[in-house]
Amino acid sequence: MRRNFDRRDFLRLTGAAAALAAAGCATTSQKARVVVIGGGFGGATAAKYIRLWDPAIEVVMVERADIFTSCPISNLVLGGSKTMEDLRHSYDGLRRHGVQVVNDEATAVDAEKKVVKLERGGDLKYDRLIVSPGIDFMFNEIAGYDAAMQTSRVVHAWKAGAQTIALQKQLAAMTDGGVFVLSVPLAPYRCPPGPYERACQVASFLKKNKPRSKVLILDANPDVTSKGPLFKKAWADLYPGMIEFRGNAKAIGVDVKTSTVKLEVEDVRGDVLNVIPPHRAGDIAVKAGLITANNRWCGVDWRTMESTAVKGIHVLGDATLSAPLMPKSGSMANQHAKICAAAVVALVNGQAPNPEPKIANTCYSYVSADEAIHVASVHTWDDKDRTLKTVPGAGGVSSARSTLEGGYAWAWAVNVWQDSLG
Numbered sequence: 463m464r465r466n467f468d469r470r471d472f473l474r475l476t477g478a479a480a481a482l483a484a485a486g487c488a489t490t491s492q493k494a495r496v497v498v499i500g501g502g503f504g505g506a507t508a509a510k511y512i513r514l515w516d517p518a519i520e521v522v523m524v525e526r527a528d529i530f531t532s533c534p535i536s537n538l539v540l541g542g543s544k545t546m547e548d549l550r551h552s553y554d555g556l557r558r559h560g561v562q563v564v565n566d567e568a569t570a571v572d573a574e575k576k577v578v579k580l581e582r583g584g585d586l587k588y589d590r591l592i593v594s595p596g597i598d599f600m601f602n603e604i605a606g607y608d609a610a611m612q613t614s615r616v617v618h619a620w621k622a623g624a625q626t627i628a629l630q631k632q633l634a635a636m637t638d639g640g641v642f643v644l645s646v647p648l649a650p651y652r653c654p655p656g657p658y659e660r661a662c663q664v665a666s667f668l669k670k671n672k673p674r675s676k677v678l679i680l681d682a683n684p685d686v687t688s689k690g691p692l693f694k695k696a697w698a699d700l701y702p703g704m705i706e707f708r709g710n711a712k713a714i715g716v717d718v719k720t721s722t723v724k725l726e727v728e729d730v731r732g733d734v735l736n737v738i739p740p741h742r743a744g745d746i747a748v749k750a751g752l753i754t755a756n757n758r759w760c761g762v763d764w765r766t767m768e769s770t771a772v773k774g775i776h777v778l779g780d781a782t783l784s785a786p787l788m789p790k791s792g793s794m795a796n797q798h799a800k801i802c803a804a805a806v807v808a809l810v811n812g813q814a815p816n817p818e819p820k821i822a823n824t825c826y827s828y829v830s831a832d833e834a835i836h837v838a839s840v841h842t843w844d845d846k847d848r849t850l851k852t853v854p855g856a857g858g859v860s861s862a863r864s865t866l867e868g869g870y871a872w873a874w875a876v877n878v879w880q881d882s883l884g
């Protein structure tokens with residue numbers, strides 16, 4: 463949520479970005495200036511690690527929100543076991559590392575002049591640019607979505623924040639016996655297991671508070687896209703008769719008047735309509751000319767995270783054209799950021815980046831307030847196919863859900879917030 467530009471912002475901007483922008487280049491004691499767009503899992507981690515690994519590099523991070531709000535754990539706010547406060551983290555940790563945090567919107571990138579334009583004015587010159595804007599939604603793929611959004615009756619809550627609160631309120635207001643419709647887009651989308659975790663959390667809330675109600679998952683994919691058998695067992699054991707899954711059920715429209723989600727073959731009525739539209743890389747990636755695949759995603763060289771479309775610009779996180787079997791996750795964005803930070807530090811210092819990076823992903827999902835399951839994978843550079851590929855036999859899924867994993871899941875969240883922002 464944006465807030466008004468105030469005196470503190472002005473001082474911060476004049477003290478940090480604008481004064482340096484006026485100088486037009488890095489100050490003499492600095493080796494280079496790196497500008498980062500986006501203070502989510504990718505951008506915040508890259509900003510912090512560049513400062514940690516070479517404090518002589520100046521890092522300016524542009525983020526439209528004045529506080530970080532985590533999507534991981536946000537489904538638990540719907541379940542009722544966590545609050546919005548649990549998701550929010552300040553950017554002060556980054557400031558302590560010397561990152562200059564500019565609370566503004568990046569509106570354009572001039573890759574030739576190496577300049578980022580800001581909404582409130584003031585251009586930021588860079589030597590290298592890192593773009594980690596997350597996703598934006600392709601609302602036009604679902605007829606009626608724009609109009610439905612105006613009424614606030616249909617939300618996605620797929621960027622944690624105001625819509626998470628709105629969805630929680632709709633859930634709390636739903637009559638007992640009502641139907642919560644959760645529409646899942648075709649993969650690839652942000653956080654493959656996220657929708658199924660959400661189904662569990664909504665069902666957990668309903669079981670306690672409105673036990674005659676149902677969760678209906680309308681999935682554009684043929685089957686559950688992640689941890690399928692574990693989710694299905696949790697649904698059957700913990701919420702018998704409450705969660706119905708329909709595959710190949712792609713939403714093509716929504717209508718608030720009839721309170722329906724339109725599929726190719728039928729209209730499905732629900733009391734709460736939680737429709738997640740298909741996504742693409744965030745708008746600024748489009749404006750910067752970084753999109754290389756399907757009008758949606760940004761191709762990168764996985765050894766440096768440098769864009770394959772525009773030299774000198776690195777792209778991280780959900781905005782990237784994922785490597786084979788690589789999920790769009792906070793865990794991955796945090797790891798992309800470390801490949802990128804190491805490569806940027808090497809390049810600025812005239813060294814060769816690591817030619818064979820290896821990264822790992824773990825995604826936990828809470829199936830109740832305290833039990834969780836996980837999926838893990840390891841990704842390594844493959845010189846023949848010039849991409850990151852999963853290491854056979856490394857990783858896998860939980861053998862069963864457990865409260866022990868519930869503890870690990872919370873520890874994962876606390877650690878990744880600390881690693882990215884602390």
Ligand SMILES: Cc1cc2nc3c(=O)[nH]c(=O)nc-3n(C[C@H](O)[C@H](O)[C@H](O)COP(=O)(O)OP(=O)(O)OC[C@H]3O[C@@H](n4cnc5c(N)ncnc54)[C@H](O)[C@@H]3O)c2cc1C
Nearest residue numbers: 500502503504526533534568595596653779780791792793
């Ligand atoms: C319900 C849900 C549950 C999830 N659970 C998990 C989980 O358990 N584990 C996991 O690993 N992942 C999880 N994820 C996925 C995870 O949230 C994303 O993969 C991750 O946030 C991607 O990081 P990112 O840096 O690419 O984007 P983001 O974290 O979205 O960060 C992008 C940032 O850029 C800013 N921004 C964008 N454009 C501009 C601009 N022009 N100017 C200024 N600022 C800009 C945005 O405000 C935002 O802060 C979940 C997602 C959802 C929706």
